[in-house]
Amino acid sequence: MAVSVNGGLIKPGVYFMRGNEAAVEGAxxxxxxxxxxxxxxxxNEISARMSRRLPEVGxxxxxxxxxxxxxxxxxxxxxxGVKSMTATSGPGFSLMQEAIGLAAMxxxxxxxxxxxxxxxxxxxxxxxxxxxxxxxxxxxxxxYSVIAYLPNSPQEMFNLTIEAFNSAWKYRVPVIVLxxxxxxxxxxxxxxxxxxxxxxFDRIKPDVPPEEYKPxxxxxxxxxxxxxxxxxRVHMTGLTHDERxxxxxxxxxxxxxxxxxxxxVQANERxxxxxxxxxxxxxxxxxxxxxxxxxxxxRAVREARNRGLKVGLYRPITAWxxxxxxxxxxxxxxxxxxxxxxxxGQMVHVVREYVGKENVEHMPWAPGAVPPPEVILDRIxxxxxx
Amino acid sequence: xGEVKLRFIGAGGHGILTLGALVGTAATVYAGKExxxxxxxxxxxxxxxxxxxxxxxxxxxxxxxxKSPDVLVATTQETYDLESGNVRTGGIxxxxxxxxxxxxxxxxxxxxxxxxxxxxxxxxxxxxxxxILGFLNKLLGLLPEEAVVQAIKSRIKKKYLEVNLKAxxxxxRLAGVEVNV
Numbered sequence: 221m222a223v224s225v226n227g228g229l230i231k232p233g234v235y236f237m238r239g240n241e242a243a244v245e246g247a248x249x250x251x252x253x254x255x256x257x258x259x260x261x262x263x264n265e266i267s268a269r270m271s272r273r274l275p276e277v278g279x280x281x282x283x284x285x286x287x288x289x290x291x292x293x294x295x296x297x298x299x300x301g302v303k304s305m306t307a308t309s310g311p312g313f314s315l316m317q318e319a320i321g322l323a324a325m326x327x328x329x330x331x332x333x334x335x336x337x338x339x340x341x342x343x344x345x346x347x348x349x350x351x352x353x354x355x356x357x358x359x360x361x362x363x364y365s366v367i368a369y370l371p372n373s374p375q376e377m378f379n380l381t382i383e384a385f386n387s388a389w390k391y392r393v394p395v396i397v398l399x400x401x402x403x404x405x406x407x408x409x410x411x412x413x414x415x416x417x418x419x420x421f422d423r424i425k426p427d428v429p430p431e432e433y434k435p436x437x438x439x440x441x442x443x444x445x446x447x448x449x450x451x452x453r454v455h456m457t458g459l460t461h462d463e464r465x466x467x468x469x470x471x472x473x474x475x476x477x478x479x480x481x482x483x484x485v486q487a488n489e490r491x492x493x494x495x496x497x498x499x500x501x502x503x504x505x506x507x508x509x510x511x512x513x514x515x516x517x518x519r520a521v522r523e524a525r526n527r528g529l530k531v532g533l534y535r536p537i538t539a540w541x542x543x544x545x546x547x548x549x550x551x552x553x554x555x556x557x558x559x560x561x562x563x564x565g566q567m568v569h570v571v572r573e574y575v576g577k578e579n580v581e582h583m584p585w586a587p588g589a590v591p592p593p594e595v596i597l598d599r600i601x602x603x604x605x606x
Numbered sequence: 607x608g609e610v611k612l613r614f615i616g617a618g619g620h621g622i623l624t625l626g627a628l629v630g631t632a633a634t635v636y637a638g639k640e641x642x643x644x645x646x647x648x649x650x651x652x653x654x655x656x657x658x659x660x661x662x663x664x665x666x667x668x669x670x671x672x673k674s675p676d677v678l679v680a681t682t683q684e685t686y687d688l689e690s691g692n693v694r695t696g697g698i699x700x701x702x703x704x705x706x707x708x709x710x711x712x713x714x715x716x717x718x719x720x721x722x723x724x725x726x727x728x729x730x731x732x733x734x735x736x737x738i739l740g741f742l743n744k745l746l747g748l749l750p751e752e753a754v755v756q757a758i759k760s761r762i763k764k765k766y767l768e769v770n771l772k773a774x775x776x777x778x779r780l781a782g783v784e785v786n787v
Binding site: 233234235236346402405406407408409515516518519522590592593 | 627630631633634635640641642643644645647667668669670671
């Protein structure tokens with residue numbers, strides 16, 4: 221179902237396009253010029269289109285021997301100054317976790333699109349799941365922050381992939397686009413705006429001469445990034461390192477480094493986090509749902525409103541950082557929360573942490589299908605505060 | 607018009623996904639409407655069916671998945687048998703008359719059309735899906751004529767375009783002569 225684009229970047233206009241393919245066009249506009257990946261359903265349209273499109277814009281595509289090699293190649297290209305990404309699904313995403321920790325530690329700006337499918341393990345290769353919410357943030361050992369987006373349409377696959385690149389390079393963190401099988405493979409209207417209206421963030425380069433440059437300069441929360449070949453000395457290691465990039469076991473350095481890896485995102489969470497609300501203002505019950513589930517939940521909320529119930533929808537567009545403050549506000553005004561997700565309980569834990577266990581109901585749903593609106597409505601009717 | 611749910615299902619190679627994509631493209635790119643399409647396949651790796659579910663609407667579409675279509679197009683007996691019972695009361699079924707023996711279904715209008723032979727006369731049996739598209743759009747008045755033709759031109763390779771545009775015209779003509787089964 222490829223939409224043909226004759227070389228160069230996609231032209232502004234209206235397209236009927238698959239989510240995975242829209243993500244590719246977004247990535248290319250954002251400046252992505254390197255992709256390394258290993259085939260896996262249901263993300264394959266991304267690598268297939270990348271293999272055709274990257275050479276047309278002067279970029280490079282490599283099919284690697286596995287997911288570990290793929291993400292390592294992406295990290296290598298990123299620290300070489302090239303905007304780079306990979307795409308995968310659950311099992312491949314699990315294999316990539318150690319390297320995501322490396323990217324976080326050396327502050328390599330990378331983008332990973334994870335088109336979630338049913339798990340655990342090989343699970344349901346062709347069917348939807350939302351079971352990678354926790355893995356996206358906590359999949360590697362140690363402490364670090366990622367940014368993870370939750371698109372719910374092909375249009376958002378396009379928009380949020382661009383934003384993913386901007387965030388990766390602005391904050392020097394791994395950024396995950398946590399799509400799901402339905403959103404990745406569905407085909408819908410995608411509007412490509414005039415390219416000059418799309419904001420693109422490029423690397424912050426060092427403003428000191430090479431002899432004064434420190435790769436992890438203590439003066440910055442997010443240090444400017446030199447790349448190999450520019451005349452600056454670059455030293456990167458997965459070992460705990462000081463501002464020169466040299467390994468150390470000194471505890472005060474560990475304090476400084478690990479805190480900063482977390483604070484880069486935490487201190488900027490209000491700028492990074494995104495969400496969407498529907499009918500929440502007077503809501504006595506707020507449904508929290510994301511990705512494809514949010515679209516089923518929206519219909520259920522609409523139906524509940526038709527029945528005179530004060531129900532709203534709160535759709536996190538970032539899983540990490542989680543946009544908690546507005547949800548806290550809605551709960552402080554008396555709303556209860558119902559979390560609906562295609563897993564046995566992941567985002568519900570995050571929601572409980574902020575708004576209190578006593579205010580949160582849950583609707584777990586096994587992978588393989590989207591919970592239908594009528595089933596969500598039944599749960600709304602069950603938990604609606606009288 | 608509100609919202610119309612269309613389900614296209616048939617054997618691999620029948621151009622089912624192209625048919626769905628043409629409807630979606632005509633609606634979104636050339637008619638200023640909203641459309642969404644989801645695709646599914648039979649578990650068989652060879653000789654299976656493919657299915658394209660398309661919703662066309664004047665309003666943004668919140669939920670892309672549906673069980674009961676307003677319109678079903680089935681091009682084989684297997685897929686007709688699989689899906690004909692799901693069509694909503696008051697809905698429509700279009701099937702390939704050379705491959706499908708229809709059942710009586712209460713409250714559903716059914717149209718058998720010789721899409722394959724009509725396409726062969728137009729120059730290629732591969733254009734049977736476009737015959738169906740012409741028939742369907744004429745029957746339903748779903749999308750402006752111009753939008754569908756533009757969509758065909760945008761998605762069909764130049765060297766096959768003439769045959770397909772002819773197939774489209776023949777499909778429209780069938781809508782004038784075919785009778786309700």
